[in-house]
Amino acid sequence: MPSTSSSSSSSSSPSSPKVVLITGTSSGIGLAAAIAAARAGWQVVATLRDTGRAGALRTAAAEAGVELDVRQLDxxxxxxxxxxxxxxIADHGRLDAVVNNAGAGHLGTLENESVADVRAVMEVNFFGVLHVSKAALPHLRATGGRLITVTSVGGVVGQPFNEAYCAAKFAVEGYMESLAPVAAALGVSVSVVEPGAVATEFVNNIGVDLQAEIDAAGPYAKPLQAYLDRTTAQFLNGAQTPAEAAEAVLEALTANRPAFRIQTSDWARGFTGTKLADLDGSAVLGLTAQWVS
Structure with missing residues (x-):
């Protein structure tokens, strides 16, 4: 198996720490959650698509005085x-929890992007979650474990120029909400964690030249500029740190009876609450229309 590891383990014993696998740990919430879980006594298997990008993760682990088992997983x-x-399973003998964190941001609107672009977003943010969850479930059933997925407030409230991203996160939320009672009947707890704005992630995760996007937006240029102005200001001035958001992941890992849906901040609770109480859709559309005008 292709992997790199900063620690090793043989088969588990009754005194062995619980084992959690976390995806997408090269930066952001995934990195912070890996460190927080290790500090809390978990054996953390920290995975990322390219282990060559594990430098920040390894540095953070060294600074925190914790050991991580770093492995490749796409x-x-x-x-x-x-x-x-x-x-x-071969190295640790058990799996007690999975945190589906890997994902990718996306900026675009239907007329200006291809259906193939949308499929690519779904492949990472939705089907990637299913690949990992399906492979993990037999092992989580064996331990009475936990399946935790980092979604987004964008999995509850649809947002302008985030159609594909929000569609993928809506799909994850719907899938996990439907799976939760089935998994619970077999002893597996299912939760979703919904972050709002997290510092440093918006522009980096989208991976595009924002001015070039505006220049190429045609009739959508003005609303796109308005959306970017509003959203960039929010990320610069009101965003959580990854460590703050990771506290909600740790809650899902350690609470005696974790909630199905866990927001990472008061702002995220208020924002998602608007949708969950909005029976006719007018409150959400009244809010998001302001972002593009």
Whole structure:
């Protein structure tokens, strides 16, 4: 199995720490959650698509005085997922929790992007979650474990120029909400964690030249500029740190009876609450229309 590891383990014993596998740990919430879980006493298998990008993760672990088992896992590649899960069981003997964190941001609107672009967003943010969850469930059933997925407030409230991203996160939320009672009947707890704005992630995760996007937006240029002005200001002035958002992941890992839906901040609770109480859709559309005008 392709992997790199900063710690090793043989088969588990009754005194062995619980084992959690976290995807997408090269930066942001995934990195912070890996450190927080390790500090809380978990054996953390920290995975990322390219282990060559593990420098920040390893540095953070060293600074925190914790050990991580760092491994390669590409959520879009079923063979990579299967190999990673098999390696975890072979080396640690158990799997007590999975945190589906890997994902990618996306900026665009339907007329200006291809359906292939939308499929690519779904492949990472939705089907990637399913690949990992399906492979992990037999092992989580064996331990009475936990399946935790980092979604977004964008999995509850649709947002301008985020159609594909929000569609993927809506799909994850619907899938996990539907799966939760089925998994619970077999002893597995299912939760979703909904972050709002997290510092440093918006522009980096989208991975595009924002001015070039505006220049190419045609009739959508003015509303796109308005959306970017509003959203960039929010990320610069009101965003959580990844460590703050990771506290909600740790809650899902450690609470005696974790909630199904856990927001990472008061702002996220208020924002998602607007949708959950909005029976006719007018409150959400009244809010988001202001972002593009």
């Amino acid at each position: 959520v879009t590649d079923e063979a990579s997922v299967a190999a990673a899960l098999s390696g975890v």
